[in-house]
Amino acid sequence: MQTHDLPQQTIADIPMTSYGATLYGPDLTRFRVWAPNANQVEVLVNATETIPMTPLADGWFEAVARCGAGARYLYRFDGRLEVPDPASRAQEGDAHSASIVVDPHSYQWRDTGWTGRPWEETVFYELHVGAYGGFAGVTERLPALARLGITAVELMPIATFPGSRNWGYDGVLQFAPEKTYGSPDELKALVDTAHALGIMVFLDVVYNHFGPDGNYLCNYARAFFRDDLDTPWGAAIDFRRPEVKEFFVQNALYWINEFHFDGLRLDALHAITEQEWLPELAADIRARISPDRIIHLVMEHEDNAAHLLPTSFNAQWNDDGHHALHVMLTDETHGYYADYADDTAAKLARCLEQGFIYQGEPSSHRNGIPRGRPSHHLPPTAFVLFLQNHDQVGNRAYGDRLTTLARTSALRAAMALVLLSPQIPLLFMGEPVGAKAPFRYFTDYADEQLAAAVREGRRSEFAAFAEFEDEEKRSCIPDPNDPDTFDASIPPTAADPDLDRECRQWLSWTRSLLKVRHAEIIPRLAGCTAETAQVLSAKATSARWRMGDGTVLEIAINLASEPVPYERNLSAGDHRLLFETPGAGIAARSGHLPGDALVAFLSTPQTHS
Template sequence: MLHFPRSWGAEPLGDGRWLFGIWAPSVAEVAVRVGGSDTPLQRQPDGFWRGEAAGEPGAEYGFVLDGSVRPDPAARAQAGDVHGPSLLLDPRGFRWDQPWAGRSWEEAVIYELHIGTFTEEGTFAAAARRLRDLAKLGITAIELLPVGQFTGRHGWGYDGVLPYAPHRNYGSPDDLKALIAAAQDHGIMVLLDVVYNHFGPDGAYLHAYAPEFFDTQRHTPWGAGIDYSGPPVRAFFIENALYWLTEYRLDGLRLDATDQIEDPSEPELLVELAQRVRAADLGRPIHLTTEDNRNITRLHEPEAELYTAEWNDDYHHAIHCLLTGEDEAYYAPYAADPMADLCLALECGYVEQGQPRPGTEKLRGESSAHLPWPSFINFNQNHDQTGNRALGERLTALAEDAPLQVAHALLLCAPFTPLLFMGEEEGSRAPFLFFADFHGDLAEALRKGRAKEFAGFKGFAERAPDPLDPATRDASRPFAESGSARAAEWRELTARLLALRAGGIVPLLKSGRAGDPVVTRMGERALRAEWPFVAGRLIVTARFGPDAGMEADVMEADVPLRAPDLGFETEECGFAVWVEV
């Protein structure tokens, strides 16, 4: 019976009565239509329109603006697509059978998944049926790509226009809650990717309700920027965060592209949102994470108690360039010496920390070596870095398995927070392509925009699959090779690595940092890293390929005189990890 009362939208009062609220400061008349009956709302001094009306849960409703009916931008559910009526939904109707105390961030092994392609059915219910296998493997958190309702049947979710309503094609709100309850019953945390930096191009009726919601003088890659300085606008997003965390009992949120949330207020939206979440005291650890291209640290300083962790693209770029040799577009600065960049990421978190970088004149970032290691979310693959390629190739399709498995082991054994992209646990080579379900002029604009994006990558634009073809979505399901000997080998390696992480590395992380790391480059393609903790030391050695310039055998150099806790080696590649307590 979890309920978060909001200032936006429809709130149950009991006995079949509802309180409706919508911010429309420039509209002359507003009513709410429930089941065909209109009730005028009263204008408030702050530009909100409010009033009560009767209705049964499941009834269709919408707001009438100067004679035109529009869906509720804060609807908990829709009757159909983003243009149609909303549904009255009382969140107190769902029963959470088991209590949930959450998990600490040091235990997090994140598994990013897209509901629409994670299973053949593409539903919340189908995803719930796969959770037992993830828990047995050692996954402790799943992160869902955005589920707020968007145009069409399928898409990534980043073009959402109704951020309070789970996408209808995935299932009902109760289906999503059942998925979360099932995950937590298996000991798995659930994080949700939320988009507070823009709305999608179709069905964003906030433009009609309140043009004041937007800053027409500031433009983003997705159109007019949002004016975060107004209290109703801030409430829309802060309430959204608290709504998901309260009514859906989520363990945390991933805030998409926070570098695009420009707000001159004091405190800025990002700070106030985190402060409000921390003040809510939901009875379990809440983990807020960010994706921020600026490489800043102020939101993640431990004393600030704001955000738990940051997606670390720098780590990905170094690994990607090291294993593939790619040097085009944004990979260019990392291609100059990817091993040096990888060593820097293992030592400091960010690679770009405000220093000059090859191939770019723009300085980015600031010193990050002082931040706790788990505050960096590292990954070898994710939806962005795979799906934003014209052909959607995973790293597993671009490099050989031997160095890939070294990179896999390094990711899962380093003291940073690891993130796996669905299928990565078994070495999936299926692409993850960009896809959407737009029509007409919007579809054509999308095709042209995607072609322009790949102008910096030779030959890719001409070969890119049509993002509007359902076959593009179907090709993005990750488990085509499940059941093969290769998939079984990858899964066995993943299970071994995660068992070691849970039993040996997590206790070190929980004990706290006890000094600075020592990361030594052992040659062109080899390294040794040591991280000191209160409870002991974590040491890894990694060799990514043949290395004529290697100073010593990286598998033997200056390590304790005992067998590694886990290790493997081929003729050219090798990995070993020691946990000393």
């Protein structure tokens, strides 16, 4: 039924929203799309009705129709192009199929008393939903993560992408949960279950680009993109346009309000040309949520954007810390690791004391271009520290994990540093059990030309590396579009009943570290400040922090195989050993730190009356 067939009072009573299909009753839906380059727009409902959309000001079109939840629809532009809603809330199939009208109130929430958790309590576990069997599969694994000590699950992007396998960074329908993962209500059940277990849920969102297959916006809304700037993914999104900015603000609020996500991880914000929009985005999100919600925003930003921390964003992924630790563990110095090849222990010490390593210094990997801003004034909790994540594992040629690249004893010491330092820790899926299964880059493009371009493009990325100078060796790099590439990337987890002995030992190690973090570190994190850090040897350093309750935490780590001298630098008072790798505590008290070792002390300074 067309808009003009509806009672005028009914139309007047429908409030305005900006994007997508909005359900207002059992059989009443309003459709709205921004199409400044279209002359005529129609909405095709259930493949049986064609409803003309009314042109409004500034390129908007809308229609109100007698249809309800479950209705399938497409937009037709200028009588030719039929495509899904760019703000679709669910898809019948993949990114090229019909959109579905969704009832946002169909799920009955149980987490009515949940408002969130303080940032200091965050222990991240990053995972790929598809590798865990979809939303239901993740939900089944949540109790085991809660028992382990995980307090925040971070889902890699779930926005609808073409095909059935993808990392998620090729999403093209930013509001529609990927159908192969499950329904919107199954995603809500995941979040609801997590909250019942005391676990926050974060979503990785991609606001810097759309994927290469299934993005039709440029056909009817060319103003969504700049015509003067390109990115590695195509034309840059134009965040100077209010309609574009509002699209992404509404997307962030959609995940937070409708799905009860506790926070967002915003991918590659350095790739957004209009950097001045970033604090505006964060402010808009925080201003438009319920004041009783505790919401956290985490950014990935290659330029070490300390000026956005922690006022606009709670924290940034600390790639600097990862890179220094990776070099110390593996001795790899190619690519961006070249920036960390010299004075690596001093760089790690700076990371522990000041957060970022590069704070405006020139980067050799960037041809001498300065990188970063001063971060010494920021609290340690403004940084998310990790040894592995989807990027650092998956962007390797074979998706190798550190368990296959480093000595087990050194890797365990490094994990202890990540989980006991005052920076916010992140574990990648499979990491708590020492998984050796790779995590590879995978796709499922039906377009053979695109699939071939992605395959060859990925292999050419590694041509500059000595081990892949030979074309025959590059040809052995796994094909992202091969289903076996995805199948090989599914790791064991803490929930698996048949873990082998080595995985169980890793799980015990992780559990013991998180037990200490929850008991001794987290309660003291609010108000924590770094005091000092020093180099002990080429692969060893120590650092001290003044905790929020006045105690002093000192951690010393040696990632070399040989012992190094170590004089504890604790102030006078009560010294307590919090954690040690086997034998490290006794050795530290006698003035040295064994190879592949970590020791952590907590001191309560003496008070003088």
